[in-house]
Amino acid sequence: MRIVLVGPPGAGKGTQATRLAEKLRIPHISTGDLFRANISRQTELGKLAKSYMDAGNLVPDEVTIAMAKDRMEQPDAEGGFLLDGFPRNVSQAEALDELLQTEGIKLDAVLDLEAPEDEVVKRIAGRRVCRKDSAHVFHVTYSPPKQEGVCDACGGELYQRDDDSEETVRTRLEVYHTQTEPIIGYYRAQGLVVTISAMGPVDEVTGRALEALKSGK
Numbered sequence: 001m002r003i004v005l006v007g008p009p010g011a012g013k014g015t016q017a018t019r020l021a022e023k024l025r026i027p028h029i030s031t032g033d034l035f036r037a038n039i040s041r042q043t044e045l046g047k048l049a050k051s052y053m054d055a056g057n058l059v060p061d062e063v064t065i066a067m068a069k070d071r072m073e074q075p076d077a078e079g080g081f082l083l084d085g086f087p088r089n090v091s092q093a094e095a096l097d098e099l100l101q102t103e104g105i106k107l108d109a110v111l112d113l114e115a116p117e118d119e120v121v122k123r124i125a126g127r128r129v130c131r132k133d134s135a136h137v138f139h140v141t142y143s144p145p146k147q148e149g150v151c152d153a154c155g156g157e158l159y160q161r162d163d164d165s166e167e168t169v170r171t172r173l174e175v176y177h178t179q180t181e182p183i184i185g186y187y188r189a190q191g192l193v194v195t196i197s198a199m200g201p202v203d204e205v206t207g208r209a210l211e212a213l214k215s216g217k
Contacts, residue, residue, distance in 0.1 A: 003111055009176060027074075032085060109192055142212065151152050
């Protein structure tokens with residue numbers, strides 16, 4: 001299957017993308033991974049992207065699209081892929097359509113993860129990360145530490161990252177509504193959108209997604 005995964009920040013896209021790609025036996029292609037891989041390998045695209053990032057500018061769509069094209073042409077993606085974080089806007093969606101058409105292939109589905117805005121804010125703003133080891137993550141409501149502000153694993157101080165503040169989360173949501181959400185309408189016109197609730201236990205959401213992809217609803 002060839003799938004695009006969309007949804008607001010905090011909907012659990014990263015978690016579901018990893019799980020769905022494993023279940024469907026297709027590569028998970030995330031924008032963040034593409035950038036990191038190209039920059040670490042110092043590819044021409046990586047160097048170009050880094051020059052924009054170092055200058056504090058957004059990486060142009062054409063660079064992101066070129067990275068995605070290169071990745072989708074790798075042998076492990078011949079049987080399908082799951083795109084996470086790309087396309088990010090309608091221009092990128094149109095470019096992806098052109099690219100796939102050139103290759104004689106098409107998308108099978110666009111999986112839209114829905115979550116209420118207040119829940120998204122609660123999920124992200126409630127995160128607390130260990131200063132000693134950022135792999136240790138807690139949540140003030142869903143997975144609180146035994147002692148407030150202290151990591152259960154190593155005793156390090158727990159803190160809220162700047163990116164997780166409520167103000168920042170609401171700004172990110174506004175960007176999502178303005179730039180990314182319109183691609184849902186774009187793909188809905190093509191009959192590709194499958195919408196599911198991102199609420200509930202992770203396993204339930206994965207099962208819901210697999211069933212929706214299977215039935216096309």
